[in-house]
Amino acid sequence: MPSGVPPRFRIRFWGTRGTCPSPGPRTVRYGGNTPCVELRAADGGLLILDAGTGIRALGAHLMSDGDDRTAHIFLSHRHSDHVLGLSHFAPLITQTRAIEICCGDGESASLQPFVDALLSPPMFPYVDGIRSRLDVCDWDLSSAREVGTSRVHRFAAQHPGEAAVLRIDDAHGPAVAYAPDNELAYADESEAAEAWRVRLTAFLRDVPVLIHDATYLESELPKHVGWGHSSSLEATRLAIACGAGMLVLFHHHPDRDDDTIERMVEESRAMAAAAGSALRVLAAWEGLALTV
Template identity: 30%
Template sequence: MSQLSLKLWGVRGSTPTPGAGTLRYGGETTCFEFRAGEDAILIDCGSGARNLGVELHAAPPRAFDLFFTHTHLDHICGLPFFTPAYDDRFSITAWAGHFADRSGLMDIICRIMSPPIFPVAANKLRAVSFRNFRSGDTVERGDGIALRTVALNHPGGATGYRLDHFGKSICIITDHEHGNAEIDKAVRRFVEGADVMIYDAMYTDAEYDRFVGWGHSTWQKGVELALDAGVACPVLFHHDPRRTDDELDAIGEAAAKRHPGTLVAREGMVLNP
């Protein structure tokens, strides 16, 4: 039986944050790498994807899927620097499910990869093909891996993912704002009993009133959801770019008192449920 694992290549929200205050938790934006035996599934292509691409490009060429939670800049800015995407020995199927209109993933990538914004056009991504689905669908893979999806509450839409593999489960719930009763109920059902839940903990409860409608949640709501839904290991994620390592240490200590086993996402962290 192949082991399920998740590696975090970027854990920061909104914008990369290099500097002395973010060295321990990391400053790269969202990028996840699932592994199940020889299978790889990537989720999001923020700035953390650059380093992942270097590692993948040093290995033999392969086929894999790249799923996007949504297409805000911090989740797609790594694609122009993701070297396997330019190498047609690889085969990368890029997916998105959050579009409410006739927009397509390729349309969005073409916007950021066009002069004068960027000098290399999207058609140079020779390894990449683009596909859409609808949030709430299950994406059939045929390799023993079930990938379920759920709509999240975020400006412009976003998709959460749940990967189940031989009785183990990992959920990705970012970017998401609590407070929509219908969506919250669906998310609670979606994450129920999960071994690991990555959760958007951009703010604290004390900060949240200033940012209502911005599309993000709090670490307290993440812990509350995990306790209610029987999630074994909530992982606080999408750190505010202003948040220092010391502040994240304090949040982690407080969260673990409420839900022992809670983790604060750290760049390079590998989770094996």
């Protein structure tokens, strides 16, 4: 971002881990909370990508920031690691601001019964009025969803049970793409797989920041075909192909220690350099703040 130019979006990571929370000494640097990413648009719009356990800390932060504008939560899909924190999101409990939630996974079932189940016994104790405080929206996936000057587009990811790759645009075009659960499967050279990757690459073309699933090492891929996740080097290959400015490795495996994640970053940077790409690569950690 050139000096003196206001950022299009401010990005902050509150949860970066996949599958299940994994606190402990081996995950201190990159964090153990499950997916939650905060986007602040130039017009002040608040977009929250996923409601994993990281949303609890975000909720506490929002309680103290003095801003009461609507929080728009976009779920990439409904798996537990992406929704576990919703019932512990402080603004929802205290009703300090309007909250809207929608999901881009493409499932035909309405989101309302799913959210009701998350916020009701036996999943969560009865709290008077909590379900009515949340505006649950069914997303017409044939069109973008607008939040002020931001537009949220979705693309069907390769993940069991359906999931979405989300791309957030503003008046200047694509700004941030979010693909927390997405199996690129470059080993699959079938016509269908190749065609899907071509469409995905076009959807992500020239995005400044790509946040992508990097659950596996290359050596782990053969045993996890069809599990719906990618390796860090596969994510790097995609980022180079689509011309992304920055790749943020995300959805770290719950058993992945900090040192191994750092080696994965180094391998991805070496891959980009060997390809002659100017791609910047880093791994998401809790508290990481970026601007576009």
